[in-house]
Amino acid sequence: MAITENEAEAPSSMRYLQPPGGSKVVAVEKPGAMLVDVESIPWTPFPMEGTYFKLLRLDEQNGGATVMFKTVAGAPTAPLHKHVGHLELYNLTGHWGYAIGRVGPHHYMYEPSGTIHEPYNETEEFTMFAVMRGPIAGLDENGVVNSIVDGETLYQLAKENDAVGHLQRVPPLD
Numbered sequence: 512m513a514i515t516e517n518e519a520e521a522p523s524s525m526r527y528l529q530p531p532g533g534s535k536v537v538a539v540e541k542p543g544a545m546l547v548d549v550e551s552i553p554w555t556p557f558p559m560e561g562t563y564f565k566l567l568r569l570d571e572q573n574g575g576a577t578v579m580f581k582t583v584a585g586a587p588t589a590p591l592h593k594h595v596g597h598l599e600l601y602n603l604t605g606h607w608g609y610a611i612g613r614v615g616p617h618h619y620m621y622e623p624s625g626t627i628h629e630p631y632n633e634t635e636e637f638t639m640f641a642v643m644r645g646p647i648a649g650l651d652e653n654g655v656v657n658s659i660v661d662g663e664t665l666y667q668l669a670k671e672n673d674a675v676g677h678l679q680r681v682p683p684l685d
Contacts, residue, residue: 555672561586566669575643576662596645605637
C-alpha cells in the first residue's frame with residue numbers, strides 16, 4: 512500500500528491524525544486493534560480462591576489470553592499445573608515464587624510450553640500482567656489433568672461478571 516499525502520486518495524483503512532502540537536501522522540487500522548482503559552474493567556473471580564483477573568484480550572487461535580491477575584494477601588497457593596502454551600508475565604506488585612526463584616515487583620518471567628510447577632504465595636497481595644499463549648491444565652497429585660483454564664473459560668467467567676464490553680470477538684488473522 513502506497514502512503515499518500517492526499518487524504519482523498521488514501522485507502523479507507525488509513526486515517527490521518529493531528530496530535531496536539533504535532534504534525535500529521537498516518538494510522539492504518541487493522542481488524543482487532545484495540546485500546547482499553549484497564550481501570551474500567553471490573554475484577555472477575557478466577558477459578559482459584561483469592562485470585563481475580565481482568566481479561567484484556569483473547570487469543571482465539573491458541574486458546575490463550577492477555578490478562579491482569581491479582582491475588583489477595585493470604586490466598587491459597589495455586590495448585591500444580593502445566594502450561595500447554597508458553598506464558599510471559601510481568602509482575603507489577605508484591606512477591607511470590609516458583610522453584611526457579613522469588614518474583615518481585617518489576618520482574619519479568621517466561622515459562623516455556625510444557626512447564627509444570629506449583630507456585631508459592633507470600634503474605635502480601637500481588638498483581639501481574641500475563642500473556643498466555645495457550646491453556647493451563649490443572650494436575651492432580653498423580654500428574655493427571657483435572658481441569659483446564661483457557662481463554663474461552665476466562666471469557667465466559669468475565670462475561671458473567673459484565674467485564675467483556677471492551678472485547679471484540681474476531682476471527683484469527685492469518
